[in-house]
Amino acid sequence: MILKGTITIDGDKSISHRILIFAALANSKSTIYNLSLCDDVKRTIGILRNCNIKIKIGRSSTNVYPSIIKQRVKKFYCGNSGTTARFMLGFLPSVGVGGTVYGDKSLSKRPMKRLIDPLLSMNIKFKNIKNNLPIQFEKSNVQSIKFVLNHPSAQIKSALIFAALSSENQSTIRDPFKTRNHTENIIKYLGGESEKYKKFIIDGFNYTVPGDISSASFIVAAALLIPGSNINIKNVLFNQRRVGLISILGKMGAKIKISNIRMIQFEKVADINVKYSKLLRSVILSKQDVINMIDEIPVFALIACYASGSTLLNHALELRYKESDRIKAIVYNLKKCGAKISELPDGFVVKKSKLLYSTRIKNFNDHRIAMMCEVLCFISTGRFNNVENKIINTSFPDFYKQISKLYEEI
Numbered sequence: 001m002i003l004k005g006t007i008t009i010d011g012d013k014s015i016s017h018r019i020l021i022f023a024a025l026a027n028s029k030s031t032i033y034n035l036s037l038c039d040d041v042k043r044t045i046g047i048l049r050n051c052n053i054k055i056k057i058g059r060s061s062t063n064v065y066p067s068i069i070k071q072r073v074k075k076f077y078c079g080n081s082g083t084t085a086r087f088m089l090g091f092l093p094s095v096g097v098g099g100t101v102y103g104d105k106s107l108s109k110r111p112m113k114r115l116i117d118p119l120l121s122m123n124i125k126f127k128n129i130k131n132n133l134p135i136q137f138e139k140s141n142v143q144s145i146k147f148v149l150n151h152p153s154a155q156i157k158s159a160l161i162f163a164a165l166s167s168e169n170q171s172t173i174r175d176p177f178k179t180r181n182h183t184e185n186i187i188k189y190l191g192g193e194s195e196k197y198k199k200f201i202i203d204g205f206n207y208t209v210p211g212d213i214s215s216a217s218f219i220v221a222a223a224l225l226i227p228g229s230n231i232n233i234k235n236v237l238f239n240q241r242r243v244g245l246i247s248i249l250g251k252m253g254a255k256i257k258i259s260n261i262r263m264i265q266f267e268k269v270a271d272i273n274v275k276y277s278k279l280l281r282s283v284i285l286s287k288q289d290v291i292n293m294i295d296e297i298p299v300f301a302l303i304a305c306y307a308s309g310s311t312l313l314n315h316a317l318e319l320r321y322k323e324s325d326r327i328k329a330i331v332y333n334l335k336k337c338g339a340k341i342s343e344l345p346d347g348f349v350v351k352k353s354k355l356l357y358s359t360r361i362k363n364f365n366d367h368r369i370a371m372m373c374e375v376l377c378f379i380s381t382g383r384f385n386n387v388e389n390k391i392i393n394t395s396f397p398d399f400y401k402q403i404s405k406l407y408e409e410i
């Protein structure tokens, strides 16, 4: 079996959440192309619809018709989506909505206090302040802040920006960690000022969401590791703060070529060619590398098992607060499949290993862990386990379809 051919990929999930919220804030209809329709983004759509925003999903585009925000429910369900929950905690109270944000079991364990604290200093009113969902809030009159991020979290940064955009007074939000900057780039595209945030007039717009680099990374991994493979993925988001995995794979000796680099809507987009790479070497990752590939670490861990030498990843404590404790989930699963991997407080060390898929793996209810295990299953057995559809729909509903488009039997 090999992977061969060319695909394009659904829109980036991070950008999809953000662009929908901006379209809701606009003064007339917006049209979005290549929006991700994964379960997480559907949660954001659901909440906006419950605030009287009409969103029509068509075959080739999604139209958003903003209108006066009027809430239809008191409770806003975010499912598994940390991005939806955090954005809504900033957005909803600042546009005059009160109620409760809640989520599934995994989301209800994720830390929120780190966001609630700066939101409180913007005068957003919460009831019974605690670290976990469900969290209740009231419609609030936002006050401006000067804030320097104290966690490397683009979700926190963006939630604060969404709150700041409802005030006439300017807020300054600085991000010394250089986390993903899509919110800032969209603001530039829409004619606003970045770093200094306040209300600005957003006219209805058109926006094409670039392909999701995080989803693409699972296909990149499969092509790198299956002998004879040679694939192209077109129109992929190539934002500097999201391409950590691709840069690191380059340092490891992976045969990856980037072409057709261009800017659309203040985001870099490119085409990626990936060939089977027999000789991969280990690397040591820096703090910034980790931030630039935070969602790709499960698939990176899998690739590192095929690299000569010993790969060290630390500075990644944040991984313990994702959809699962990803350090634990990565180490547990790769170990079950024969990897020489050890857990560190903030990462792991992995040596070149002979992997063999084991049925004793567990997805920890985490889409990216499930996809890491499915790629491993595919590489070592030539087929998928195929019981992971529901969880994978969280971020990448086309996962199986896209790989099967590239699949060729030899």
Ligand code: S3P
Pocket (backbone or CB within 6 Å): 013, 014, 015, 083, 152, 153, 154, 155, 156, 158, 180, 294, 295, 318
């Ligand atoms: C995201 C930011 C990151 C990332 C998540 C999406 C975003 O989370 O892991 O999948 O869209 O802003 P943190 O903000 O918690 O680092």
